[in-house]
Amino acid sequence: MRHDAGARILEKQSWGDYHLLRFESPAMAAEAGPGQFVMIRTNPGGDPLLRRPLGIHDAGDGRLEVFFRTAGRGTALLAAKKEGETLDVIGPLGKGFRLDGPWKGQAAWLVGGGRGIAPLYFLGRGLKAKGARVKVFYGGKTAAEVPIADKFKAAGLHPAVATDDGSLGFKGFVTALLKRELADGAPRELFVCGPDPMMERTAAMALSRGLPAQISLEAIMGCGFGACWGCVHRIREDGRGHWRKICEDGPVFAADEIIWGEG
Template sequence: MHQLTARIVAKEEVSQDIFRITLFAPAVAREAQPGQFVHLYCGDHQSYILRRPFSVHRLVGGDAFDVLVRVVGEGTRWLAGRRPKDSVDLIGPLGRGFNVDGQFSRALLVAGGMGIAPMVFLAGKIAENKVKVYTVMGAAGRAQLLDFMDLKRLTRRIAVATDDGSQGYKGLVTDILSKEIEETQPERIFACGPAAMLRSVAGISRRHGVPCEVSLEARMACGVGACLGCAVQARDAYLKVCSDGPVFTTDELGW
């Protein structure tokens, strides 16, 4: 865990109001694991003061990494307005990522919307361990289907669902998940996306008897496990999304 000033080395609008920002921070890039996040101070303004958490999207060389930023409010608007050579104050890498060291040889990644953020990094990492990787991804439409080409390259089979049917199946990722599980026979499912989707993925995984890990989102203040603001109801206690997670097994959550 470090607090440092990271220089922005690149920024690109990858879809409407979604930006890929490359941050130069060697210490963080070297330590980061898939599913971990960085806590960025988004502004020099007085009105919104809390940091915003972003998944480590992917490593860029050995010294930098990308975050994916969707503009949803003041903080993300400020961040999306930065330019190369600007700096941001960063704390990270934070939290517990996906368990990539488990004994498994086939894994299915499930991503919905901005839940795509940790998936390329994750796919690359587990592919290094000779794991066969498969992907199911969903988005509002073709334009919001981020990283499709990269995931296609890293995974053996990729299934797509879009709300408007502009690419792949018309509907939700969870509509096609059972079929993909049957086709790919994964030993692990790794999911990231909206809470309702993750609940549904957890149920489908359980019915197929496949261990599942989900990456949760929560409003955060400290990001380091001190304030207990990002609590999530787990099986028998509240857990901290920032430091116990953001990745949890669905067993831990009692889902």
């Protein structure tokens, strides 16, 4: 874990409520893996006091990217940052997606909803580098809620878009699109990040088909590195439920480990 108190912002892009910040942090970029996250101080003045967790959207060449949706005061302050300003960042944190074994020629399907698409770009690039055939299911309420579909396309990550109102791509939930595609064949593994109901539904689809799935959970976090116990979730181990810290033991867990609806 690194602490960079002066990570310079190199680029900022915005699409309505969604924003991307690329910043310089060579040590963190060298260590980062897909599915890990950073904790960013959004206001050096101290309000909000707590850092905010954001998934690593991409990393490489001494730079990191975060992609986020404004949710409240912290993310609104981050969205107001400009190129040339600096960020105070801790990371990389947590246990990310596991990409064990050979992936050459194997199909990997990534399923993201809304801001949950953020960590799937870095993951998709990593899987593609291992020779996997990557397809990305990207869902949002409207076309405006899937602003980086073209970025996935440009990286050869084959996005299949679903919008609730049908303004872009498939009309309906991303889980409905996934269900339709699963009727024609299954990948080796699913990788999922998004709102809880979407992740729970996807986990159920995977489990009922005996399909491995890795799910990236979210929680409101105090510290991000195991000190406060603010982020616990019920996880199944040895047939029993245990409280596990999402920041330290996750955020990524296997679908069959997660006990939904108990925190």
